[in-house]
Amino acid sequence: xxxxxxxxxxxxxxxxxxxxxxxxxxxxxxxxxxxxxxxxxxxxxxxxxxxxxxxxxxxxxxxxxxxxxxxxxxxxxxxxxxxxxxxxxxxxxxxxxxxxxxxxxxxxxxxxxxxxxxxxxxxxxxxxxxxxxxxxxxxxxxxxxxxxxxxxxxxxxxxxxxxxxxxxxxxxxxxxxxxxxxxxxxxxxxxxxxxxxxxxxxxxxxxxxxxxxxxxxxxxxxxxxxxxxxxxxxxxxxxxxxxxxxxxxxxxxxxxxxxxxxxxxxxxxxxxxxxxxxxxxxxxxxxxxxxxxxxxxxxxxxxxxxxxxxxxxxxxxxxxxxxxxxxxxxxxxxxxxxxxxxxxxxxxxxxxxxxxxxxxxxxxxxxxxxxxxxxxxxxxxxxxxxxxxxxxxxxxxxxxxxx
Numbered sequence: 201x202x203x204x205x206x207x208x209x210x211x212x213x214x215x216x217x218x219x220x221x222x223x224x225x226x227x228x229x230x231x232x233x234x235x236x237x238x239x240x241x242x243x244x245x246x247x248x249x250x251x252x253x254x255x256x257x258x259x260x261x262x263x264x265x266x267x268x269x270x271x272x273x274x275x276x277x278x279x280x281x282x283x284x285x286x287x288x289x290x291x292x293x294x295x296x297x298x299x300x301x302x303x304x305x306x307x308x309x310x311x312x313x314x315x316x317x318x319x320x321x322x323x324x325x326x327x328x329x330x331x332x333x334x335x336x337x338x339x340x341x342x343x344x345x346x347x348x349x350x351x352x353x354x355x356x357x358x359x360x361x362x363x364x365x366x367x368x369x370x371x372x373x374x375x376x377x378x379x380x381x382x383x384x385x386x387x388x389x390x391x392x393x394x395x396x397x398x399x400x401x402x403x404x405x406x407x408x409x410x411x412x413x414x415x416x417x418x419x420x421x422x423x424x425x426x427x428x429x430x431x432x433x434x435x436x437x438x439x440x441x442x443x444x445x446x447x448x449x450x451x452x453x454x455x456x457x458x459x460x461x462x463x464x465x466x467x468x469x470x471x472x473x474x475x476x477x478x479x480x481x482x483x484x485x486x487x488x489x490x491x492x493x494x495x496x497x498x499x500x501x502x503x504x505x506x507x508x509x510x511x512x513x514x515x516x517x518x519x520x521x522x523x524x525x526x527x528x529x530x531x532x533x534x535x536x537x538x539x540x541x542x543x544x545x546x547x548x549x550x551x552x553x554x555x556x557x558x559x560x561x562x563x564x565x566x567x568x569x570x571x572x573x574x575x576x577x578x579x580x581x582x583x584x585x586x587x588x589x590x591x592x593x594x595x596x597x598x599x600x601x602x603x
Contacts, residue, residue: 281296308489308490311489321581335591368595399550413571413574416548547563
């Protein structure tokens with residue numbers, strides 16, 4: 201009787217398919233590892249937990265919760281949303297309604313903007329340049345990926361990981377390379393979580409101890425800025441309006457990300473009059489968008505599409521893009537210092553990644569280890585915040601050229 205019951209259990213559809221398709225076990229293992237990293241190690245838990253759980257749901261046989269890629273054979277892109285839900289299930293409905301349309305990344309950007317203070321950047325505008333310089337990893341790795349044989353659109357989606365901004369990487373992938381959405385999202389958010397490891401690694405081989413001791417406040421005392429912002433509150437309100445207009449004119453394809461980022465910031469800076477909008481953008485909408493984004497991305501990561509050589513290439517390329525972006529910001533500061541009297545700590549360039557505010561905190565900690573009086577956080581935030589805008593603009597340029 202016990203042998204009969206065991207035989208029936210092994211013949212259950214889910215267990216039987218797991219035995220026949222061991223690669224599915226590999227995906228389930230990846231899901232459990234990501235849950236461990238998110239819960240135990242605190243690596244980007246707000247997004248890695250939904251992504252990991254989406255992987256589990258997508259890879260358990262018989263659950264029918266995996267996202268089905270759109271092909272000419274299945275014609276899923278031609279179906280209405282109710283038809284998609286009826287034929288392919290709830291996760292496909294959510295994916296094609298919220299992700300494939302590109303809706304959620306701009307909503308997340310709106311929430312990020314509502315939680316961002318552009319004050320440090322406005323007070324140190326000359327440092328904002330280094331946030332732009334830190335985007336060099338995007339284009340360097342894109343060119344390298346093309347030389348390795350990647351299609352141009354796939355290479356651009358891979359390179360955008362170097363911007364160190366999860367929503368930007370996802371948005372670009374949705375438009376240019378939707379079939380790579382899962383591995384690109386995992387690589388982007390994994391490396392964002394590893395910022396405290398990657399930045400010190402690059403810094404160790406690129407910045408001298410003398411440069412690490414450059415004290416920014418001492419430099420301000422020796423070389424005070426001639427221009428000071430008298431009415432910062434007014435400037436902080438005008439800034440998102442002016443920059444949005446400029447972006448709409450010059451890089452309209454970046455408007456969904458940059459525009460929503462700056463709109464979120466505007467309703468924050470206006471104050472109590474838009475307090476309800478600010479609360480919705482920074483809490484309700486942002487949290488709901490993060491949940492659905494993570495679950496849907498996880499659901500795209502089935503064994504047949506994820507466990508490929510190309511996935512390993514994306515993970516490796518993403519690390520390279522990340523590292524080159526950090527190095528690019530550092531080298532831009534070094535070049536500036538060669539010509540300027542007022543020196544800048546190269547760590548400011550390392551904070552040009554879009555990972556706000558983690559990058560700034562990491563470089564501040566590094567500076568304090570070498571000089572307990574050298575507080576770089578406010579300076580680093582200038583480069584860090586400009587990196588958010590820079591990565592979104594870079595994505596807009598790639599989408600405009602290749603989309």
